[in-house]
Every structure is written in C-alpha cells, then in structure tokens.
Amino acid sequence: MPGVLVFTEIKDGKLKKASREALSIGRQLAEAAGGDLVAFASDAAAAEEAGRYGAKKVYVAAIPAYTTEAYTAALTQVVNDVQPSVLLFAGTSNGRDLAPRVAARVNVGVASDVDRLEWLNGKLRARRPVYSGKAFATVEVTGTPAIATTRPNAFPAEEVGGGAAEVVNVSADAADRVKVVETKVPEAGELSVAEADIIVSGGRGLKEAANFSYIRDLAHAIGGAVGASRATVDAGWIDHQHQVGQTGRVVSPNLYIAAGVSGAIQHLAGMSSSKHIVAINKDPEAPIFRVADLGVVGDLFQILPVLTEEVKKAKAH
Amino acid sequence: MNSVVCISHVPDTESRIKVTGNKIDETGLKFIVSPYDEFALEEAIRLKEKSGGDVTVLTFGPDRAQQCLREALARGATKALHVKGEVSDADSLGIAKVLAAAIKSVPHDVVFLGKQGVGTDNGLVGPMVAELLGYPQVNVITHLEIGDGKLVAHREIEGAEEVLEALTPAIVTAQKGLNEPRYASLKGIMAAKKIVIDVKSLADLGLDEGDVFQQRVVVVAMEMPAEKSGGRKIDGSDPNAAAQEIIKYIKEEAKAL
Numbered sequence: 001m002p003g004v005l006v007f008t009e010i011k012d013g014k015l016k017k018a019s020r021e022a023l024s025i026g027r028q029l030a031e032a033a034g035g036d037l038v039a040f041a042s043d044a045a046a047a048e049e050a051g052r053y054g055a056k057k058v059y060v061a062a063i064p065a066y067t068t069e070a071y072t073a074a075l076t077q078v079v080n081d082v083q084p085s086v087l088l089f090a091g092t093s094n095g096r097d098l099a100p101r102v103a104a105r106v107n108v109g110v111a112s113d114v115d116r117l118e119w120l121n122g123k124l125r126a127r128r129p130v131y132s133g134k135a136f137a138t139v140e141v142t143g144t145p146a147i148a149t150t151r152p153n154a155f156p157a158e159e160v161g162g163g164a165a166e167v168v169n170v171s172a173d174a175a176d177r178v179k180v181v182e183t184k185v186p187e188a189g190e191l192s193v194a195e196a197d198i199i200v201s202g203g204r205g206l207k208e209a210a211n212f213s214y215i216r217d218l219a220h221a222i223g224g225a226v227g228a229s230r231a232t233v234d235a236g237w238i239d240h241q242h243q244v245g246q247t248g249r250v251v252s253p254n255l256y257i258a259a260g261v262s263g264a265i266q267h268l269a270g271m272s273s274s275k276h277i278v279a280i281n282k283d284p285e286a287p288i289f290r291v292a293d294l295g296v297v298g299d300l301f302q303i304l305p306v307l308t309e310e311v312k313k314a315k316a317h
Numbered sequence: 318m319n320s321v322v323c324i325s326h327v328p329d330t331e332s333r334i335k336v337t338g339n340k341i342d343e344t345g346l347k348f349i350v351s352p353y354d355e356f357a358l359e360e361a362i363r364l365k366e367k368s369g370g371d372v373t374v375l376t377f378g379p380d381r382a383q384q385c386l387r388e389a390l391a392r393g394a395t396k397a398l399h400v401k402g403e404v405s406d407a408d409s410l411g412i413a414k415v416l417a418a419a420i421k422s423v424p425h426d427v428v429f430l431g432k433q434g435v436g437t438d439n440g441l442v443g444p445m446v447a448e449l450l451g452y453p454q455v456n457v458i459t460h461l462e463i464g465d466g467k468l469v470a471h472r473e474i475e476g477a478e479e480v481l482e483a484l485t486p487a488i489v490t491a492q493k494g495l496n497e498p499r500y501a502s503l504k505g506i507m508a509a510k511k512i513v514i515d516v517k518s519l520a521d522l523g524l525d526e527g528d529v530f531q532q533r534v535v536v537v538a539m540e541m542p543a544e545k546s547g548g549r550k551i552d553g554s555d556p557n558a559a560a561q562e563i564i565k566y567i568k569e570e571a572k573a574l
C-alpha cells in the first residue's frame with residue numbers, strides 16, 4: 001500500500017530537527033491514509049533515527065552535497081517506484097528548493113509552509129499562513145503524490161521507538177549544472193533563527209551596533225538564536241540572516257523575546273505565530289504589546305542584564 | 318546580455334487584509350511590485366547597464382497588473398509583456414506554465430524572479446519555471462556575477478551561505494541583500510510612457526486554459542487568525558522585579574527553562 005514519503009536531511013550525523021518533525025506528522029498521515037511511512041536520505045546513517053520516528057524504509061541516494069537537479073532526479077525516481085500518496089519536505093532551504101522542482105517534474109501542486117496537515121476523505125488537507133500570517137488558507141492538494149512543505153517548529157517531533165528502517169539504495173548521479181564551490185559559515189556556531197526554539201530579537205531601541213551584545217548575551221545564556229528587526233539590519237548593525245519579518249525569516253519558535261522592537265506590521269508578520277512572546281519596550285503604546293503574552297514596559301538596558309544573570313542562575317540549577 | 322524579470326503585483330505590505338469567501342477582498346487595496354521582485358528587477362537593470370541588452374518585464378495577471386510593468390519600465394526595464402488572466406484562479410504550477418511559455422517567446426540569457434511573492438508567500442514559482450524550461454536554478458540569492466555562459470551566485474541557507482556556480486541560461490530568484498533597488502526618476506517615468514506594453518492572451522501563447530486553471534492546490538477556506546486575547550502588561554521600572562516576572566513566565570508558561 002503506498003503511504004507517505006518524507007525527504008529528510010542529515011546534519012553532523014543526525015537528522016535535522018525539521019526532518020524529524022516532518023517524519024512525525026508524516027507518520028500520522030500514513031496511519032490515517034493507510035500505508036507505510038518511508039524516508040528519502042542521502043546517507044544510510046539516517047536509518048536508525050528515521051526508524052525511531054516510525055519510518056519502515058529509507059531510500060538512500062549517496063549524493064554528498066545537495067544540488068537541485070541531482071536530488072530531483074534521485075527523488076523523482078523513488079517517487080515513481082514507491083508511488084506514495086503523500087510526499088513531505090521539511091521547510092528548510094533545501095526542502096523549499098527541491099519540492100517545487102520535483103512537483104513540476106511530476107506535474108502536481110505543492111502546499112508550501114504549512115502549519116497543519118490532515119488526511120481527510122482521501123485527500124491531503126493543509127493549513128498555511130498567507131499575507132504573512134494576516135490570514136490562513138486551508139487548501140486541498142489533489143494529484144498524486146500530494147506534496148507539502150512543513151513549517152519548522154509547527155509540528156512536534158515524536159519518537160515512536162521503531163527499529164532501524166530498512167535501507168534501500170537507489171542509484172544516484174551527482175552530475176549537475178550547478179556546483180557548490182564553497183560554503184561560508186559567517187559567525188561560527190551561531191544558531192539560525194529559522195529552526196531555533198527560542199529567539200531573542202533586538203530592534204532600533206538598542207541604539208547602536210555594539211549594543212547587540214545585550215541580545216547576544218541573553219540568547220547565549222538561554223540557548224536561543226539572535227533575531228533582529230529590519231531597521232537594525234538596514235543600519236548595518238547585524239547581518240540579514242537574522243532579520244525576522246515579512247522580508248526576513250518567518251519564524252514560530254516556542255519562545256520569542258523582543259527588546260527595543262516597536263512591532264511594525266511587517267515585523268509582527270514574521271513572528272506573531274510564536275507560541276510564547278515576551279516584549280520589552282519603554283513605550284507602553286508600542287504595537288508589539290498587542291501580540292505579547294507578557295509585555296514589560298521598561299528600559300531594555302536595565303532589564304536585559306539582570307534577566308541574563310537570572311537565566312544563567314536558573315540554568316546552573 | 319538579455320534578461321527576463323517576472324514580476325507579481327501584490328497588496329501593499331501595510332494593507333489590512335479582509336476575507337470574502339475563499340479569497341481576500343481586493344477592494345480598496347493598494348497594489349505594489351512584490352518586494353523581492355524589486356531586487357530581481359534591480360539586478361537585471363544593473364546587468365543591462367554593464368553589458369547591454371534588453372530587460373523584459375513579465376507579469377501574468379488582470380489589467381491592474383500593468384501598473385507594476387509601468388513602474389518597472391520607469392526604473393529602467395526596456396520591454397514589457399503582460400499575459401492577461403485571472404491569476405488568483407491559478408495555482409503556482411499553473412502560473413509557472415504561463416510564465417515559462419511567455420519566457421520562451423523572448424530572447425534571454427538569464428531569468429530573474431523573487432524568491433517569494435509577498436502575500437501568497439509560496440516560494441514555488443521560480444523552481445517550477447526552471448523545471449518547465451529545463452534550466453538550472455539558483456535560489457534565494459544575495460550576490461550575483463554573470464559571465465559568458467556561466468554565473469556565480471551566493472545562496473542563503475540556514476546560518477550559512479553557499480557559493481554556487483551555474484551554467485546559463487539559468488533561473489535566479491532574488492533575496493533581500495542582493496542589491497539596493499532604485500526609485501524611478503522623473504525622466505524614467507516619462508520615457509516609460511513611450512514604451513508599448515505587449516499584451517498576450519493565454520491562447521496567443523498556445524496555452525490550454527484547462528491546464529493553467531486546473532488548481533492542483535484548491536483553497537477550500539480562508540479565515541482570519543483568532544484575535545490574540547491580549548496578554549499581560551507589567552511595569553518594568555524595577556529591573557529586578559521585571560526580570561523575576563519574565564523568568565517565572567519562561568519557566569511556567571513557556572517551559573523553556
């Protein structure tokens with residue numbers, strides 16, 4: 001019985017968090033649709049972990065570096081062999097690059113960046129934020145396979161304790177008209193806002209570039225990523241990678257702490273779906289307070305250092 | 318070096334969105350060139366200024382979409398192609414089929430799109446067009462150099478940047494950071510008025526309406542998010558007390574400590 005195929009990615013020998021999330025919702029869909037959960041990966045190292053998330057098989061194409069066309073060819077071959085009802089991609093950079101290319105090759109549509117998925121009356125139904133979260137569209141994906149990309153952090157990753165998935169090797173050709181000649185990691189070891197569970201964001205209230213240290217210190221203490229408003233990115237205080245909002249990253253972490261961010265509509269668009277929001281702003285009328293679960297009217301320069309110390313103390317226990 | 322830039326005409330990011338039925342209500346909305354498409358357009362204009370050739374701007378949409386072509390011509394595009402159709406009835410693959418057919422009718426070495434149309438927030442059309450044309454794609458690009466038959470592009474990925482080399486013709490989707498888009502000058506606006514926008518129907522491009530509007534992804538409901546039930550607001554004039562409150566919230570509600 002054809003089931004659900006999930007495109008997974010490995011980083012430092014482990015499945016990416018977003019891939020584990022996609023496997024987890026994939027397993028639920030497979031149960032509802034009737035059929036097995038299977039995975040696609042570029043390394044057999046994924047087999048054990050994928051099994052723990054319920055995958056029965058892992059189709060392995062040994063193409064070390066991701067490039068669009070080589071992966072499209074290998075994955076399409078698996079789609080044709082397995083004939084899944086559903087094909088899921090975690091909404092990582094590579095997932096979002098690959099899903100539409102594969103979809104066009106097999107002539108089906110994609111529901112992208114979805115935050116809910118269900119199998120209903122023999123069809124895949126998805127909810128996706130549109131207009132940067134100002135509205136939600138519920139869509140039905142017709143066609144086989146029904147393809148969706150999942151929004152990171154929207155689906156919980158749950159182990160179900162299965163044994164290692166069976167490895168099925170698929171022939172792969174790494175030839176591609178696009179070559180990765182270099183990968184630059186700007187600030188070594190920094191967490192990316194795209195996948196982080198906790199984000200601490202700073203805005204123009206920081207006054208100058210050097211004061212981003214207030215944000216970095218808290219982010220580091222609590223184990224979160226550093227976010228930023230566009231005003232600070234435009235001012236050159238921090239790299240664009242950190243920008244949250246309509247023209248930056250759209251994020252939904254468990255905890256979002258904003259300090260010195262006014263909460264312009266384009267910023268809210270990128271973070272208002274966060275599960276818990278704390279805002280620190282000295283202006284009681286700042287729009288950020290409209291979405292904050294806990295709003296603190298006060299001076300970030302006084303509050304953040306104390307907060308960072310308290311977090312360190314709490315972590316030490 | 319000739320290029321094509323695909324431009325979508327979207328509601329201003331400041332807009333208040335209202336829903337009627339399964340669509341957003343367009344009445345009273347101001348439409349703009351989608352922000353990422355501005356980076357795509359700017360890059361194409363710079364390429365033309367450096368090495369000559371034409372910049373053709375292309376949109377698929379209703380009559381109002383011609384405004385975004387006029388704006389692009391005023392900034393420095395040299396030709397414009399409007400494919401007429403009710404774009405809100407087509408899904409991303411339908412749109413990609415229209416754009417691919419239109420692109421084929423125009424000489425080009427490189428095709429630019431935005432990494433994502435603001436509003437529908439799909440991020441699908443670029444790679445789909447690449448597949449339909451059989452071109453390589455470089456996606457979410459923050460830096461670009463185009464040479465003879467090949468290009469070098471910087472692609473933004475999670476917490477890092479990849480340097481890619483690709484053969485042309487290719488599809489490039491623009492990310493913020495690629496350049497600083499210019500405004501239209503008065504001279505540009507006047508010059509743009511003299512350019513005739515080429516208007517084509519789907520039939521002119523040999524497209525089958527049934528295929529374009531097949532809707533492989535069907536919107537069955539559209540709703541507004543639940544109003545946030547206003548959180549708590551506290552006085553932070555005592556930093557110690559404020560920090561304690563925040564810690565309590567992070568521990569007990571967010572369970573992140």
Ligand SMILES: Cc1cc2nc3c(=O)[nH]c(=O)nc-3n(C[C@H](O)[C@H](O)[C@H](O)COP(=O)(O)OP(=O)(O)OC[C@H]3O[C@@H](n4cnc5c(N)ncnc54)[C@H](O)[C@@H]3O)c2cc1C
Nearest residue numbers: 203204205229230231245246247248260262264267282300
């Ligand atoms: C097309 C378009 C796209 C955009 N996309 C984005 C986007 O993706 N992301 C984004 O963020 N913006 C985006 N913007 C910009 C947005 O409109 C705002 O200009 C921007 O978010 C403001 O940044 P800010 O909150 O840091 O600055 P400001 O609005 O200047 O706010 C600074 C805040 O800091 C507070 N403050 C000052 N001092 C202190 C202190 N000592 N302690 C505590 N609080 C203090 C002030 O009260 C104020 O509320 C976009 C705009 C457009 C037109």
Ligand SMILES: Nc1ncnc2c1ncn2[C@@H]1O[C@H](COP(=O)(O)O)[C@@H](O)[C@H]1O
Nearest residue numbers: 323324377430431433434439440441442
């Ligand atoms: N109707 C359209 N006309 C022209 N270009 C479009 C249209 N829709 C999307 N595009 C292009 O495709 C990009 C990605 O759009 P999307 O996949 O909808 O997020 C946009 O930034 C545009 O460059």
